[in-house]
Amino acid sequence: MEFNQKNHPFLSIIIPVFNEQGNIELLHKRVVNSVSSNTFEIIFINDGSSDCSLGLIKELASNDSRVKYISLSRNFGHQLAVYAGIEKSQGEFLVIMDADLQDPPELIPEMLLKLNSGFDIVYAKRKSRRGDSFFKKATAKLFYRILRSITAVDIPIDTGDYRMISRRVRNIIIQMPEKNKFLRGQMAWMGFKQSFIEFEREPRLHGKSGYSFKKMLNFALDGITGFSHFPIRLVTYIGLIMSLVSVSAIIYALVSKFVLHSTVKGWTSMMILMTLIGGTQLFCMGIIGEYISRIMSNVMNRPDYLIEETNIEIKNNNAQ
Numbered sequence: 649m650e651f652n653q654k655n656h657p658f659l660s661i662i663i664p665v666f667n668e669q670g671n672i673e674l675l676h677k678r679v680v681n682s683v684s685s686n687t688f689e690i691i692f693i694n695d696g697s698s699d700c701s702l703g704l705i706k707e708l709a710s711n712d713s714r715v716k717y718i719s720l721s722r723n724f725g726h727q728l729a730v731y732a733g734i735e736k737s738q739g740e741f742l743v744i745m746d747a748d749l750q751d752p753p754e755l756i757p758e759m760l761l762k763l764n765s766g767f768d769i770v771y772a773k774r775k776s777r778r779g780d781s782f783f784k785k786a787t788a789k790l791f792y793r794i795l796r797s798i799t800a801v802d803i804p805i806d807t808g809d810y811r812m813i814s815r816r817v818r819n820i821i822i823q824m825p826e827k828n829k830f831l832r833g834q835m836a837w838m839g840f841k842q843s844f845i846e847f848e849r850e851p852r853l854h855g856k857s858g859y860s861f862k863k864m865l866n867f868a869l870d871g872i873t874g875f876s877h878f879p880i881r882l883v884t885y886i887g888l889i890m891s892l893v894s895v896s897a898i899i900y901a902l903v904s905k906f907v908l909h910s911t912v913k914g915w916t917s918m919m920i921l922m923t924l925i926g927g928t929q930l931f932c933m934g935i936i937g938e939y940i941s942r943i944m945s946n947v948m949n950r951p952d953y954l955i956e957e958t959n960i961e962i963k964n965n966n967a968q
């Protein structure tokens with residue numbers, strides 16, 4: 649079914665922005681040109697940018713009433729920025745898209761048709777990811793393979809957050825209480841009817857990636873700990889294996905002392921065992937700590953993000 653002005657569902661296009669001053673204008677132009685009708689809003693979420701991004705967004709908003717913005721009080725990270733946009737959106741259908749034009753807005757009509765043909769989530773799958781470094785591609789590939797093998801949730805490979813979702817999915821997402829958001833995992837967990845379209849991913853237009861190695865690592869840890877109990881079970885397995893190793897070491901030590909009478913000779917094996925056991929214990933405690941820290945953030949129940957300024961009316965922001 650083709651859409652016309654009348655039956656066109658209202659779209660919310662959600663775009664997190666972290667230092668994207670070189671991309672915003674063209675992005676706005678390409679989005680506006682891609683969506684054939686006027687029934688949409690673009691929600692820019694300024695995630696603590698230190699460049700002119702916010703100024704440019706406000707300028708767009710003053711000339712185009714379809715442009716909304718939320719400026720967060722600091723950098724809360726990509727996932728929370730997207731979440732803020734999802735929460736404050738009014739659309740029947742929502743699009744989540746990066747600001748660096750790596751996610752071509754021209755795919756929106758195709759996603760729209762697909763979603764409307766009876767799906768709740770249509771994600772954009774990367775046929776290739778040009779412009780990403782070898783390191784980024786390799787670590788991303790490894791991460792998604794590991795994640796898939798240790799989780800029960802089928803998180804699609806080679807997809808980012810670029811996708812279109814129904815209002816129903818949006819309503820569930822904002823009811824999911826976890827503080828460490830991993831939206832693509834949360835959506836995969838939901839089930840419903842999901843589909844995808846394929847595209848070639850271009851390099852980012854201007855600026856550099858806002859995903860530092862540290863942010864990538866934290867994101868990966870949120871994905872794994874949020875959707876798998878395997879690491880914490882691994883602690884039990886390692887503990888079991890190390891106990892067996894220790895028992896053999898104790899037997900060896902006793903035999904050395906009372907049968908072979910050669911206690912000094914065992915220095916090397918003692919050192920190896922001590923460091924091995926010490927290292928394993930620290931590793932296991934680290935894994936337990938990861939889960940505990942996540943329990944902690946959920947128990948503290950702080951707000952997910954703070955808004956410094958916005959042109960969205962906060963009063964009816966939770967209208968569903």
Ligand code: UDP
Nearest residue numbers: 664665666695725726729746747857858859
């Ligand atoms: N982003 C954000 N907060 C951050 C890091 C990134 O809102 O702390 C935004 C960024 O502006 C972009 C999207 O998230 O719109 C994806 O980030 P980026 O392109 O830097 O990641 P990459 O494509 O390199 O994985």
Ligand code: MG
Nearest residue numbers: 746748750852
């Ligand atoms: Mg990018």
